[in-house]
Amino acid sequence: MGVEYLVISLLVFMLIAVLIAVEARDLLSSVISLGAGGFALSVLFLLLGAPDLAITQVVVEVIALVLLIRLVVTRRDTTSETPRDALRTGLVLLAGGVLLVGMFFAVGGTGALGTVPPFGEPIMGEADLATLSKTPGQPVAARYLTDAAGQTGAGNAVMAVLLDFRAYDTLGEATVIFVSILGAYAVLRRVGRRGHQELAS
Amino acid sequence: MGIAIYVLAFAVLVVGLYAVVAKKNVVKIIVGLLVLDYAVNLLLVLIGYRSGGQAPILEPGQTSAELAAKAVDPLPQAMVLTSIVIGLGLTALMVAMGLRLYEKYGTFDTNKIRSLRG
Amino acid sequence: MTTGMTPIVKNTARLVSGFIAIFGIYIAMTGHVSPGGGFAGGVILAAAAVLVVLAFGRDTAEQIITESRCHIYDAAGAGLFLLVALCGYFTGGFFVNFIARHSVGEVGHLASGGTIIVSNLFIMVKVAAGLAGGFLALAAFRRANLPDGHPAEEL
Numbered sequence: 001m002g003v004e005y006l007v008i009s010l011l012v013f014m015l016i017a018v019l020i021a022v023e024a025r026d027l028l029s030s031v032i033s034l035g036a037g038g039f040a041l042s043v044l045f046l047l048l049g050a051p052d053l054a055i056t057q058v059v060v061e062v063i064a065l066v067l068l069i070r071l072v073v074t075r076r077d078t079t080s081e082t083p084r085d086a087l088r089t090g091l092v093l094l095a096g097g098v099l100l101v102g103m104f105f106a107v108g109g110t111g112a113l114g115t116v117p118p119f120g121e122p123i124m125g126e127a128d129l130a131t132l133s134k135t136p137g138q139p140v141a142a143r144y145l146t147d148a149a150g151q152t153g154a155g156n157a158v159m160a161v162l163l164d165f166r167a168y169d170t171l172g173e174a175t176v177i178f179v180s181i182l183g184a185y186a187v188l189r190r191v192g193r194r195g196h197q198e199l200a201s
Numbered sequence: 202m203g204i205a206i207y208v209l210a211f212a213v214l215v216v217g218l219y220a221v222v223a224k225k226n227v228v229k230i231i232v233g234l235l236v237l238d239y240a241v242n243l244l245l246v247l248i249g250y251r252s253g254g255q256a257p258i259l260e261p262g263q264t265s266a267e268l269a270a271k272a273v274d275p276l277p278q279a280m281v282l283t284s285i286v287i288g289l290g291l292t293a294l295m296v297a298m299g300l301r302l303y304e305k306y307g308t309f310d311t312n313k314i315r316s317l318r319g
Numbered sequence: 320m321t322t323g324m325t326p327i328v329k330n331t332a333r334l335v336s337g338f339i340a341i342f343g344i345y346i347a348m349t350g351h352v353s354p355g356g357g358f359a360g361g362v363i364l365a366a367a368a369v370l371v372v373l374a375f376g377r378d379t380a381e382q383i384i385t386e387s388r389c390h391i392y393d394a395a396g397a398g399l400f401l402l403v404a405l406c407g408y409f410t411g412g413f414f415v416n417f418i419a420r421h422s423v424g425e426v427g428h429l430a431s432g433g434t435i436i437v438s439n440l441f442i443m444v445k446v447a448a449g450l451a452g453g454f455l456a457l458a459a460f461r462r463a464n465l466p467d468g469h470p471a472e473e474l
Contacts, residue, residue, distance in 0.1 A: 011209040022220040049273040051354035089223035097215030119203025120252030122274040145269040153431035154351035157257035161279040173283040180290035181449040184297040
């Protein structure tokens with residue numbers, strides 16, 4: 001029970017950090033506050049039973065902070081926003097957010113009829129192969145947990161899912177990272193066609 | 202208790218969405234996209250949590266049946282692991298575009314960029 | 320970004336960056352036994368490269384970490400990962416864990432899990448080289464002039 005109170009207090013901290021990051025006038029302050037929110041997220045992952053995610057989130061947050069500070073540090077450009085326009089869009093978005101949450105709980109929310117299971121009781125499926133029904137679309141989490149050590153020999157069930165049971169998704173993910181870094185190279189290229197002409201002449 | 206946790210996670214998502222739509226500064230838009238990324242990863246892991254559960258790693262001397270009865274759901278964690286690293290690639294791309302924008306127009310304000318175009 | 324930092328930072332980076340790199344490789348290698356895996360290990364290895372570039376300046380770090388070398392490792396990592404996937408065709412289909420079909424090994428030891436450890440290492444190489452190369456491209460970006468003619472200050 002104590003874990004849930006800790007989760008709620010960390011969520012409140014993350015919400016405050018994110019609000020400061022979005023509303024601060026100074027760009028460097030907003031980037032640093034975003035870093036605080038990211039570290040709070042990493043502790044949240046650890047409390048929710050996901051140590052792989054906590055490690056990855058910490059180091060990704062550090063590198064993202066380095067990149068963002070590179071963008072922001074000598075360019076203290078603050079914009080003056082017209083307050084009336086911001087208020088209107090803010091209110092529209094707040095209404096949209098309330099609508100989203102209302103739809104989520106109206107469709108069934110976190111109950112027996114809902115699409116989202118109640119907090120703390122995930123849909124894991126059957127572990128025993130004999131009682132597993134033959135219709136497709138059964139939840140497979142319990143099968144993966146029981147098979148991970150026996151069929152693949154890996155102790156870490158998340159790695160077994162990522163690199164043996166669902167390895168095709170990992171291939172797709174490696175492709176996405178490849179393309180995004182390629183996009184960054186293409187945007188930052190110095191010498192284009194015009195540059196080649198200037199060098200030639 | 203569970204409803205309060207879900208509502209707070211949704212609030213972070215709405216804050217990120219507000220920053221992407223309503224802000225006029227390019228850096229604030231990038232920050233909003235990152236906040237959206239955090240909120241979605243958090244929601245996915247929250248759905249897979251089992252109260253009193255352990256991490257899905259086999260401890261020495263534990264059988265697989267015991268692990269399946271006690272562990273949290275490993276599938277959302279596998280999806281979120283790749284999503285976090287893709288978010289880092291996305292940050293690199295957005296920072297590259299932000300640098301190019303500042304080089305060409307000299308400002309981060311989208312109103313001035315719109316009027317300076319060309 | 321071209322000149323380095325003070326000598327304290329340089330000496331600390333000299334001592335520490337090797338340990339960070341070894342730590343990243345360790346996290347990637349024991350991904351199937353402890354938490355971690357190829358992605359976290361690759362990002363930590365890229366962080367060691369970022370430390371070297373930031374502490375020594377880009378001109379000095381270019382002797383070890385050049386952008387073309389990062390391109391080669393990035394493409395090689397992705398290609399070798401695809402090769403491991405295609406090798407599964409020998410025993411069944413795409414991405415079959417062909418080593419685990421033969422013998423699974425003891426859970427908890429390093430030599431278990433079949434192709435999982437091999438895939439982890441290739442993914443680590445790919446992610447580290449991609450992120451280090453991307454950071455080098457960002458660090459090398461220099462503005463010639465601002466649009467209204469003022470010379471830009473160097474970061």
